[in-house]
Amino acid sequence: MFDVLDIASRNLLRYRRRSLLTLLLIVIGMVAVLLFVAVAGSFKSMMVGQITDSVLGHLQVHRKGYVASIDNLPLNLNMKPGMVARVEEGLKQSPAVENWSPRVKFGGMFSNFAETTSIRVNGIDPAREAATTPLLPGRMLDGDKAGPLVGKGQIVIPMLLARGMKTRVGDTVVVVATNRDGSVNGKTFVVRGILESVTGPGGRDGYIHIDDARELLRMTEAEVSEIAVRLKDFSRLDQVDAQLKQSLGSLANKEGKPVIEVHTWADLSPFANLARMIDLMTLFIKIVLVSIVLVSVMNVMIMAVFERIREIGTIAAIGTSPSRILLLFLSEGLMLGIVGTVAGIVLSLAAIFGINLWQPTFNFGMQQNLVMAPTIAAGDVLTIAALVVLVAVIASLQPAWKASRMDPITALRHV
Amino acid sequence: MTMSLLRAENLTKTYRVGDIDVPAIKGVDFAIEPASFVAFVGPSGSGKSTLLNMIGCLDHPTSGTLRVLDVDIATLDRRAAARFRGEHIGFVFQDFNLIPVLTVFENIEYPLRMVQKWPTEKRRAQVLRLLDAVGMADQANKRPDQISGGQKQRVAVARALVSQPKLVLADEPTANLDHDTAYRILELMKKMRDDFETTFVFSTHDPKIMGAAEVTFTLEDGRLQDGGHHV
Numbered sequence: 001m002f003d004v005l006d007i008a009s010r011n012l013l014r015y016r017r018r019s020l021l022t023l024l025l026i027v028i029g030m031v032a033v034l035l036f037v038a039v040a041g042s043f044k045s046m047m048v049g050q051i052t053d054s055v056l057g058h059l060q061v062h063r064k065g066y067v068a069s070i071d072n073l074p075l076n077l078n079m080k081p082g083m084v085a086r087v088e089e090g091l092k093q094s095p096a097v098e099n100w101s102p103r104v105k106f107g108g109m110f111s112n113f114a115e116t117t118s119i120r121v122n123g124i125d126p127a128r129e130a131a132t133t134p135l136l137p138g139r140m141l142d143g144d145k146a147g148p149l150v151g152k153g154q155i156v157i158p159m160l161l162a163r164g165m166k167t168r169v170g171d172t173v174v175v176v177a178t179n180r181d182g183s184v185n186g187k188t189f190v191v192r193g194i195l196e197s198v199t200g201p202g203g204r205d206g207y208i209h210i211d212d213a214r215e216l217l218r219m220t221e222a223e224v225s226e227i228a229v230r231l232k233d234f235s236r237l238d239q240v241d242a243q244l245k246q247s248l249g250s251l252a253n254k255e256g257k258p259v260i261e262v263h264t265w266a267d268l269s270p271f272a273n274l275a276r277m278i279d280l281m282t283l284f285i286k287i288v289l290v291s292i293v294l295v296s297v298m299n300v301m302i303m304a305v306f307e308r309i310r311e312i313g314t315i316a317a318i319g320t321s322p323s324r325i326l327l328l329f330l331s332e333g334l335m336l337g338i339v340g341t342v343a344g345i346v347l348s349l350a351a352i353f354g355i356n357l358w359q360p361t362f363n364f365g366m367q368q369n370l371v372m373a374p375t376i377a378a379g380d381v382l383t384i385a386a387l388v389v390l391v392a393v394i395a396s397l398q399p400a401w402k403a404s405r406m407d408p409i410t411a412l413r414h415v
Numbered sequence: 416m417t418m419s420l421l422r423a424e425n426l427t428k429t430y431r432v433g434d435i436d437v438p439a440i441k442g443v444d445f446a447i448e449p450a451s452f453v454a455f456v457g458p459s460g461s462g463k464s465t466l467l468n469m470i471g472c473l474d475h476p477t478s479g480t481l482r483v484l485d486v487d488i489a490t491l492d493r494r495a496a497a498r499f500r501g502e503h504i505g506f507v508f509q510d511f512n513l514i515p516v517l518t519v520f521e522n523i524e525y526p527l528r529m530v531q532k533w534p535t536e537k538r539r540a541q542v543l544r545l546l547d548a549v550g551m552a553d554q555a556n557k558r559p560d561q562i563s564g565g566q567k568q569r570v571a572v573a574r575a576l577v578s579q580p581k582l583v584l585a586d587e588p589t590a591n592l593d594h595d596t597a598y599r600i601l602e603l604m605k606k607m608r609d610d611f612e613t614t615f616v617f618s619t620h621d622p623k624i625m626g627a628a629e630v631t632f633t634l635e636d637g638r639l640q641d642g643g644h645h646v
Contacts, residue, residue, distance in 0.1 A: 003528050003529060004529075007517070010516035011516055013516075311514060313512075314512040315525070318500065318525070318575075319504075320501070321494060412508070
């Protein structure tokens with residue numbers, strides 16, 4: 001095999017300019033794909049991370065039917081304590097679950113005594129919420145960042161609301177809400193902090209202590225609107241989702257109907273469509289890369305066979321087997337693929353390293369100055385490299401086959 | 416009686432061009448003994464190359480039999496023919512046909528490296544022996560474009576002999592050489608025949624060259640004009 005590779009490499013060097021141009025195309029294609037995968041992938045991971053780690057959690061558990069009406073934050077679809085206990089028991093038994101946080105969600109009116117506006121509020125257990133959505137405290141733009149996110153009698157409000165209502169940290173405000181029975185209740189809070197907004201559902205919600213929420217809504221028992229769940233390993237999301245759907249989905253009411261529904265962050269956030277679009281674009285750019293490699297390698301190999309017909313006739317006449325001739329030309333394609341891939345990987349990794357040193361920033365929705373930090377998984381690099389090498393060999397197959405099947409007499413007569 | 420290296424009986428070859436059959440060889444009989452130095456002579460289009468192609472297992476007869484080293488070449492498929500050529504037949508071409516990316520040494524080494532797969536040391540010793548035999552030892556590291564036509568043909572002769580074949584076929588081996596060089600190449604081929612006891616069969620249409628052969632077969636319009644003229 002070394003002999004074949006040796007001769008193949010010399011034949012590639014024989015037409016230096018053409019081989020270099022082909023390599024250049026492969027390298028440009030590789031760099032484009034790897035950079036896109038790295039930048040788009042890191043953007044996607046960052047955005048998914050922002051959404052899951054500061055708002056939604058990786059998974060959410062609701063009472064059956066809640067998500068269908070989630071825009072109304074229906075209080076009559078809250079989970080009762082018995083149901084919550086059964087869900088928590090199920091979550092405890094799953095080794096993939098790291099933490100979970102019960103929430104009471106409701107819509108209300110926010111007043112600074114001069115003006116009133118609507119607000120969506122999350123009643124949370126601050127410690128459990130911070131363990132489930134660890135980036136939430138980091139969104140605090142104004143206010144004391146140390147200590148629990150919110151204490152009893154305190155409220156954290158979204159930035160847009162604070163600006164619109166000219167409300168500052170330390171101000172006293174009133175939140176008025178209608179409970180499940182239709183009666184209205186109000187409670188005063190001190191503004192504990194102002195939160196940066198994030199894209200997606202819940203990204204502009206206010207936060208109060210869960211006990212205050214239950215008091216405001218005059219709950220007689222510890223109801224919960226949703227339970228946000230954090231997994232130990234986000235990459236196992238789909239697997240754990242399926243497991244929880246099976247285990248929690250078996251919880252049934254007296255009529256035997258399921259009472260619990262489990263959703264991933266992707267089911268709850270429209271950003272999932274953007275993430276899918278990024279995946280689709282990645283697929284398309286991979287198809288473009290495959291096309292570039294296929295056309296350029298096939299073109300160079302067809303030319304190589306055409307220009308070496310007499311040579312093929314000579315080596316066939318002196319006894320080189322058809323399979324050996326096939327291997328000679330396949331090796332040329334293989335080497336083009338390997339060299340182009342290696343050069344493409346080196347340049348791409350250097351570019352990714354350079355971008356990470358440069359740290360360019362961008363804005364996404366309400367979020368400003370997000371630092372682009374592209375990374376690429378070894379698995380992605382290996383997959384794309386294998387794809388390019390494979391396509392280079394496939395592209396050489398037809399010209400190599402043609403060379404191996406060439407009639408020596410006809411080939412020797414070729415002018 | 417010695418066994419013939421080559422024996423043809425009522426050998427014919429007909430090409431089909433469109434709807435027309437064009438006979439190239441018309442019922443030829445001949446026998447060639449081992450270690451002989453044979454020329455097929457005749458004008459262009461007389462069928463010399465067609466005959467050499469069949470002897471070299473590059474083409475099949477249309478009818479009749481052609482036995483090379485007691486093997487009926489009509490029974491060899493593409494792969495078996497390639498193997499047979501690699502093991503038993505060396506080729507010298509009119510245009511030398513050296514591989515441009517390989518040095519003189521590597522061109523001679525090619526059949527041992529890519530066809531017969533000899534071990535490196537044995538291969539090297541054999542190539543050096545042939546380089547020395549054809550007087551090209553001092554040019555071993557040059558590429559084909561760095562040597563003259565006569566030197567190229569010497570390398571081609573060495574390549575044809577390196578795997579110790581029983582038969583070397585040379586189709587118009589001197590056509591692209593001047594007369595002096597052509598004679599020197601023929602002398603070299605004859606010396607190689609003497610040294611290695613290899614049968615040389617070549618074709619030529621040059622009357623001055625054909626005199627170098629020990630046996631000549633004259634072909635005209637696809638037919639042998641004599642049964643092999645011994646010089």
